[in-house]
Amino acid sequence: MTQKKYDYLIVGTGIFGAVFAYLAKQKGKSCLLIDKRKHIGGNIYCDNINSINIHKYGAHIFHTSNKEVWKFVNSFVEFNHYINSPLAHYKGKVYNLPFNMNTFSKLWGVNTPSEAKAKIEEQRSQYNNIIEPANLEEQALKLCGDDIYYTFIKEYTEKQWGRPATELPAFIIKRIPFRFTYDNNYFNDIYQGIPIGGYNRLIEGLLSGIEVKLNTNYLGNREYFDSIANKVIFTGCIDEFFGYEFGKLEYRGLHFEHEHLEIDNFQGNAVVNYNERQVPYTRILEHKHFEFGTQPTTVITREYPGEYAKDDEPYYPINNAKNTLIYNKYKEKSQQYPHLLFGGRLGQYAYFDMDDSIEAAMKLAEKELN
Numbered sequence: 001m002t003q004k005k006y007d008y009l010i011v012g013t014g015i016f017g018a019v020f021a022y023l024a025k026q027k028g029k030s031c032l033l034i035d036k037r038k039h040i041g042g043n044i045y046c047d048n049i050n051s052i053n054i055h056k057y058g059a060h061i062f063h064t065s066n067k068e069v070w071k072f073v074n075s076f077v078e079f080n081h082y083i084n085s086p087l088a089h090y091k092g093k094v095y096n097l098p099f100n101m102n103t104f105s106k107l108w109g110v111n112t113p114s115e116a117k118a119k120i121e122e123q124r125s126q127y128n129n130i131i132e133p134a135n136l137e138e139q140a141l142k143l144c145g146d147d148i149y150y151t152f153i154k155e156y157t158e159k160q161w162g163r164p165a166t167e168l169p170a171f172i173i174k175r176i177p178f179r180f181t182y183d184n185n186y187f188n189d190i191y192q193g194i195p196i197g198g199y200n201r202l203i204e205g206l207l208s209g210i211e212v213k214l215n216t217n218y219l220g221n222r223e224y225f226d227s228i229a230n231k232v233i234f235t236g237c238i239d240e241f242f243g244y245e246f247g248k249l250e251y252r253g254l255h256f257e258h259e260h261l262e263i264d265n266f267q268g269n270a271v272v273n274y275n276e277r278q279v280p281y282t283r284i285l286e287h288k289h290f291e292f293g294t295q296p297t298t299v300i301t302r303e304y305p306g307e308y309a310k311d312d313e314p315y316y317p318i319n320n321a322k323n324t325l326i327y328n329k330y331k332e333k334s335q336q337y338p339h340l341l342f343g344g345r346l347g348q349y350a351y352f353d354m355d356d357s358i359e360a361a362m363k364l365a366e367k368e369l370n
């Protein structure tokens, strides 16, 4: 093969692309990263308003149980001791998440784990006939019973995904932990925090010394970009890459409404979910609380889920049976092109957290670069 200018052209400067580029550079490979947006970092990019880091594309809380991943990110930036403890707002009352003794106590007036367990057993006993949950609704009812499902899950989930809970895959709800201690930590992972000084420092660290071109669309100039690199790593939508030849994959879109307020504290917590259907947004973020900010003003963001239309940002892959079938066709096709590699939430059509994306990039780097 004739050598081209770069070993790798990496499309997308989000976590997956940035981690791969960093690891490739360590191995002496030359990389060019391009991004159609005007900034690096993909969805972890933060704006800064009045010295508050704004999670422009939704809340990003780093959590992992993978020690290697944790050590890796800490080699670029230190993390603070933020622990995600979101609240759920339902019909004027505020409850703790994830479902724990604080939630059960407020919901049912129970005070001990055995009282709470007895209540949950009573609630879910009517769903003992569900052996293999076929969808999210069955999974949730089997796990929690009526009160929790109808207060916290059904309306929020249907608003978030824009589909009946009976048409959603069960695994989405397995992300929600359930515990019998007074512990409001949303995640079960060993390591958690927010980069001190913001996520941009992490991406800047990863991309230091690597060539990046912003406002640059690969799909609009594919021939040229293919001609300058031996391999292409694409982190955008895999269906768009292949011209939708097997059909469109579905994504859930999000719309963010940012508001700057002349008060120092709006909701006393970084994340408050709004679980009832009548409220059009799913959550309000108050960004300063991710970093224990003491600024005199505050910025909040209302997060509205919505249908994804072309030219919107795709946020969540909808990993139901229909889409999985389509994705598998694209994946199979991609394997016919050894110079083409796909990665990240959109390239792999997977509901990845940040640590999953890092792990996936490390795995690809190990395969490619050793």
Ligand code: UDP
Binding pocket: 088, 097, 152, 153, 154, 156, 157, 160, 172, 173, 175, 176, 273, 275
């Ligand atoms: N969920 C819910 N009620 C809540 C929070 C989450 O029913 O108050 C469900 C919902 O289906 C959501 C899923 O759990 O899509 C995962 O939520 P999480 O907040 O973990 O995911 P994120 O949107 O932050 O990726």
